[in-house]
Amino acid sequence: MAALNEVKERIGSVTSTQQITKAMKMVAASKLRKAQDKITQMRPYSEKLFSILGNVTAALKEEANNPYAQGRDEIKNVLIVVVTSDRGLCGAFNANIIKATRQLVEEKYAGKNVTLLTLGNKGNEFFAKRDYNVISDYAEIFHDLSFEQARKVAEYAMAEFLNGTYDAVDIVYNEFVNVVTQVVHADRFLPVAADADESKENAQEMEVDYIFEPNKEDILKELIPKSLKISFYTKLLDSNAAEQGARMSSMDKATDNAGELIKQLTLMYNRSRQAAITTEILEIVGGAEALAQGS
Known part of the structure; x- marks a missing residue:
């Protein structure tokens, strides 16, 4: 009977866990829809902005002066932006980012x-406990993710690159592909990578005669930093959507696994209960026969 009670308690415990994972899956699904809408709307804008920047830069040729594309002769100091989540229970989402970051270092x-x-708190907690030089001023950005919050981080990285504190800035994040697929990227943020062959080809194909208002310098001065901030914000939106997709997928699997475990435990309980009943019946029959023989 004690074994039966233990199995029954396990069934109740797993059932409670299944209810929690099912609720977390529903919450993640709701957040995913919102996050997916944001990244879907932002990507075309970001891509078009970079296309315009590339065309204008190619048209200006040597007249274009982009301080964010000035590479260093030797890279000594590097800033790596590590984008994780604030909470766990999202499969290998954070583990993959941490692994990619450690490989870079x-x-x-x-x-x-x-x-x-x-x-993200998960990355901050992991690296802060180990022998890494960590800046955690923006670790809680996903508590209220917005363009303004992303802009502050991007401006910090851009300013530190311009004043020579860092020779290169990389960003490690998860790109959202679909609910079950997230791709880890370790992209160079600064200096801006320029494809010389592509720029040359674009310049040759371009027949547009641009009219600059107010002037070329002001336009580039405004357009280049803005495009970098938009790019940075897009990566954070990608990571946010990827996190919700990973959590939804993880909780879905956990719910299914809990259901399978409940079936196994229920079968075990029924078999044990049937065995106990059979044993009691045999004991009663045996006792009755013993009494009959004795009389």
Whole structure:
């Protein structure tokens, strides 16, 4: 009977867990719809902005002066922006980002002075407990993610790059593909990578005669920083949508696994109960026969 009670308690415990994972799946699904709408709306704008920037820069050729594209002769100091989530229970979402970041530090930037700017509490908690130089001023950005919050982080990275504090700025994040697929990217944010062959081809194909108002310098001065901030914000939206997709998928699997475990435990309970009943019946029959023989 004690074993039966233990199995019954396990069934109740797993059932409660299943209800929690099912509720978390529904919450993640609701957040995913909103996050997916944001990234879907932002991507065309971001891509078009970069297209315009590329065309204008190609048209201006040597007249275009982009301080954010000025590479260093030697990379000594590196800033890596690590984008994780604030909470767990989202599968390998955070583990993949942490793994990719450690590979960057230990392989690509081995021997360099690397600083990690953590966005999301999970990444901040992991690297802060270990021997890493961590900037955690913006770790809680996903508590209220907005363009204004992303702009502050991007402006910090851009300013530190211009004044020479860092020779390169990378960003490690998850790109949202669909609910079950997230792709880890380790992209160069600064200096801006320029494809010389592509720029040359665009310049040759372009027949548009641009009219600049008020002037070329002011337009580029405004357009280049804005495009970088939009790009940075787009990556954060990607990560946010990817997180909700990973959490929804993870909770869905957890709910299914709980259901399978409940079936197994229920079968075990019924078998044990049937065995106990059979044993009691045999004991009663045996006792009755013993009494009959004795009389």
